[in-house]
C-alpha cells in the first residue's frame with residue numbers, strides 16, 4: 416500500500432489539471448449511507464418509488480418525507496477528512512474541477528468552490544410548472560408533510576418536487592459540459608467512492624483515459640470504473656486522501672479531522 420500511495424503522490428505532484436469525481440462513498444465516513452451497499456438507501460427504499468418521476472407523482476407525500484428525513488441526516492453530518500482534502504486541492508492546481516454525484520452539501524461545507532453537482536441538491540425544491548428552484552431552508556416547512564402541506568411554488572402555487580436528478584432524467588447540461596471538458600483535458604482523474612453503476616454511463620473516465628490522464632480510484636471495493644484505473648487504492652477515502660495530502664504538502668494529520 417505504501418508503494419501505491421507513493422505512485423499516487425507522484426501523479427498528483429506533476430499534475431497541472433486535476434478532475435475529481437465523487438460518489439456516495441466520499442460521505443460514508445460522515446455517517447451518510449451509500450446507495451448500493453448492503454446498508455445502502457436502495458436496499459431500504461425502492462428506487463422506482465423514491466427516485467423516479469412516476470413514483471413521485473403517485474406517492475408525493477411518501478417521497479417528500481423520505482427526502483425530509485435525508486435532509487435532517489445531512490444537516491446533522493459533518494464533512495470528513497476526504498471532503499476537506501478535496502477542498503484544499505483546488506487551490507493547488509491551475510485547472511481543477513470537482514464533479515460530485517452527491518446531493519448532500521458536505522463538499523461545499525468543507526470549502527469546495529470549483530465544483531458542479533450532477534445529480535442535484537437535496538436542499539432544493541423545483542416548481543413542477545415554472546421550474547424555478549428554491550431552497551427548502553428558506554421556507555417554514557414541516558418535518559413531515561401531509562397532502563395538504565406539501566411544498567408549493569410561491570409564484571404558481573403548483574407542487575414542487577425535490578431538485579434531484581431521478582432515474583430516466585438528464586443531468587443538467589452545464590454541469591455535464593463542464594465535467595466532460597475537464598475530463599477531456601486533465602492530467603489526473605481521481606475517482607472517489609462511486610460504484611460506477613450510474614456514472615459508468617457518463618464516459619468521464621474513458622475521456623480522461625483517451626487524453627492520457629492517470630486515473631486513480633479510491634474505493635475499498637472494486638467497481639465498474641476500476642478496470643480503467645491505473646492506480647486503485649482499496650482504502651476508505653478518509654484514510655487514503657489525508658495520506659496523499661500529507662505526502663504532497665507536508666501538512667500534518669492533526670490539521671484534518673479524524674477519519
Ligand code: OAD
Nearest residue numbers: 438439440443449450451516534608609610634636651652
Ligand atoms: P453507490 O452506492 O452505487 O456506490 C458507493 C461506493 O462507495 C461503493 O463502490 C463503495 O464501495 C464505496 N465506498 C463505501 N465506503 C467508502 C469509503 N469510506 N471511501 C470510499 N469509497 C467508499 O453510490 P454512487 O456510485 O454514488 O443518484 O451512486 C450513484 C448514484 O446512484 C447516486 O448519485 C444516486 C444513486 O441513484 C441520485 O441520488 C440521483
